[in-house]
Amino acid sequence: MARKARITIDWSLWDDHLGKITDKELAKKIGSSLAAVSNRRKLKGIPAAGERGARSSIDWSDWDSMLGTVEDKHLAEKVGCSLASVLLRRRKFGIPAFSKRNGVNWELWDELIPDMSDSELAKKIGCAPGSVRVRREKLGIKKFHLDLRKKVDWSKWESKIGVVKDKDLALMIGCTVGAISAHKKKLGIGVLSEKEKVKRQSMNDGWAKWDHMLGRCPDDVLAEAMGVSRSKVGVRRMRLMIANYPLTWTEGAKPCLGGCGKSLLNSDSTCGAEGCLAKLEEIS
Numbered sequence: 001m002a003r004k005a006r007i008t009i010d011w012s013l014w015d016d017h018l019g020k021i022t023d024k025e026l027a028k029k030i031g032s033s034l035a036a037v038s039n040r041r042k043l044k045g046i047p048a049a050g051e052r053g054a055r056s057s058i059d060w061s062d063w064d065s066m067l068g069t070v071e072d073k074h075l076a077e078k079v080g081c082s083l084a085s086v087l088l089r090r091r092k093f094g095i096p097a098f099s100k101r102n103g104v105n106w107e108l109w110d111e112l113i114p115d116m117s118d119s120e121l122a123k124k125i126g127c128a129p130g131s132v133r134v135r136r137e138k139l140g141i142k143k144f145h146l147d148l149r150k151k152v153d154w155s156k157w158e159s160k161i162g163v164v165k166d167k168d169l170a171l172m173i174g175c176t177v178g179a180i181s182a183h184k185k186k187l188g189i190g191v192l193s194e195k196e197k198v199k200r201q202s203m204n205d206g207w208a209k210w211d212h213m214l215g216r217c218p219d220d221v222l223a224e225a226m227g228v229s230r231s232k233v234g235v236r237r238m239r240l241m242i243a244n245y246p247l248t249w250t251e252g253a254k255p256c257l258g259g260c261g262k263s264l265l266n267s268d269s270t271c272g273a274e275g276c277l278a279k280l281e282e283i284s
């Protein structure tokens with residue numbers, strides 16, 4: 001889960017509000033995390049709003065729809081109020097208590113059924129996998145299978161495959177580790193060397209067109225051709241462990257963009273060799 005950026009809270013502005021409104025509301029006002037407010041309140045020994053007489057200050061509009069869909073205890077934690085507050089509120093509306101066995105509010109979950117395995121979804125809901133299966137079969141939804149998964153736009157992630165750990169990448173994409181392994185196999189990516197990792201990482205930042213030129217002319221010449229700083233080229237070259245251009249460069253010459261290492265004094269892009277023309281074709 002993304003962590004809220006740490007902010008420095010000037011509590012002199014907010015201390016008076018502690019316990020008068022819920023921690024959640026106060027956190028929203030401050031723009032801080034809920035934990036920051038709860039911790040401060042506890043530090044000051046102030047009871048949470050709703051615990052003692054301040055019950056009316058709970059804004060239930062956010063929470064009423066959750067009554068009975070989770071355990072009261074769980075909801076009380078979320079709201080930042082006492083268990084009794086939730087219990088009373090739930091009874092006021094005649095909503096039965098959530099029970100793990102049969103209290104699943106499927107309206108909340110039905111749309112997730114096609115995209116998740118029964119056990120995965122059951123874990124999310126906090127019910128038995130069997131309950132999901134029964135529900136799924138009742139709705140006539142086929143058992144979740146990798147092929148039924150929402151299409152992952154792999155082009156977006158290509159530069160991270162093999163660079164970031166599969167497990168972490170799966171979290172980033174929101175797919176299974178298996179889906180990543182399958183895609184890696186498709187791309188023929190095994191274990192990447194450090195060098196290959198650097199290459200993959202920068203696949204989308206324009207270097208693909210220029211990597212073959214590194215070390216084939218002086219860094220400053222390449223930098224000029226690319227329209228970037230000389231140090232950018234130097235850093236890239238060193239990361240890929242490519243030696244510096246070994247010879248002197250003719251003043252004012254341009255490199256053959258085929259990457260053969262020849263310097264050109266005319267306005268051509270390549271030296272004209274077949275390999276260089278092919279390379280230029282490939283990258284343009």
Ligand SMILES: [Zn+2]
Pocket residue numbers: 256257258259260261262270271272273276
């Ligand atoms: Zn050439």
